[in-house]
Amino acid sequence: MFKRSLIILGTVVLLQGCAAAVVAGTASAVTAANDRRTIGSQIDDNNIEIKASIAISEVERLEKSARVNAISVNGIVLLVGQVANQEMKNEAQITVEAIAGIRKIHNQLRIGSNIGITTQTHDSWLTSKVKAQLLAAKDISSNNIKVVTENAEVYLMGLVSQDEANRAVDIARNVSGVERVVKVFEYIN
Known part of the structure; x- marks a missing residue:
């Protein structure tokens, strides 16, 4: 409880009255505090998602004709979206596998047209x-x-x-x- 109060107080002081930001920041802090993952693991998951997005965007054909999203929870990554063929599905997984900190990948990419x-x-x-x-x-x-x-x-x-x-x-x-x-x-x- 003391930790949560410090987080809230720090957020209020730093944001100097921006009510919407205070509410959002407080909600995020409370959610983070109630998560079973450690704060470090939450940060690692966020970094994995950012790195996966960047890595996928650097593969030209995935960037142009696929829709791939990577979601990480405790180092377990879920790939969802659409790719044109099995080769691209495999390529997306190989691209993401190169990211440090991933313990397992669930490749749920579907072969077909991108959803609208x-x-x-x-x-x-x-x-x-x-x-x-x-x-x-x-x-x-x-x-x-x-x-x-x-x-x-x-x-x-x-x-x-x-x-x-x-x-x-x-x-x-x-x-x-x-x-x-x-x-x-x-x-x-």
């Missing part, structure tokens, strides 16, 4: 609906579950117990519009 803005918007809406349902559930810690939606497929990531994983999957499956739920969890005791 309408589908991306619908995916954002589905993610919000799943997160809201997880937040409302009393028997799981939604702060420890990352929700990623790609073309109506919901991917659930995080450090969770087996019971939390099963409950989260059940919640996500019952959200209208979700076509498939994929577990990318790391299990704790």
Whole structure:
């Protein structure tokens, strides 16, 4: 509690009255403090995602004709998006594998045309609906579950117990519009 108070006070002092920034910063600090990952692991995951995005953008054909997103939780990376063929799918994975700190990659890239803005918007809406349902559930810690939606497929990531994983999957499956739920969890005791 003392640590959280210091973070909030420091944020307020540094931002000198910018209410929106204070609220956002406080929410981020509280979320970070309640995450089962260490602060160092959270920073590492952020760095992995940035490095993956840069590495993929440096591969000309992936940059031009593919849509690849890398999401990292505790060094476990999920690749989602669309590529034109199996060769490009493999190339995206090899490109990301070169990044330090990655423990495992789940390559869920789909071969096909890139999804459009309408589908991306619908995916954002589905993610919000799943997160809201997880937040409302009393028997799981939604702060420890990352929700990623790609073309109506919901991917659930995080450090969770087996019971939390099963409950989260059940919640996500019952959200209208979700076509498939994929577990990318790391299990704790």
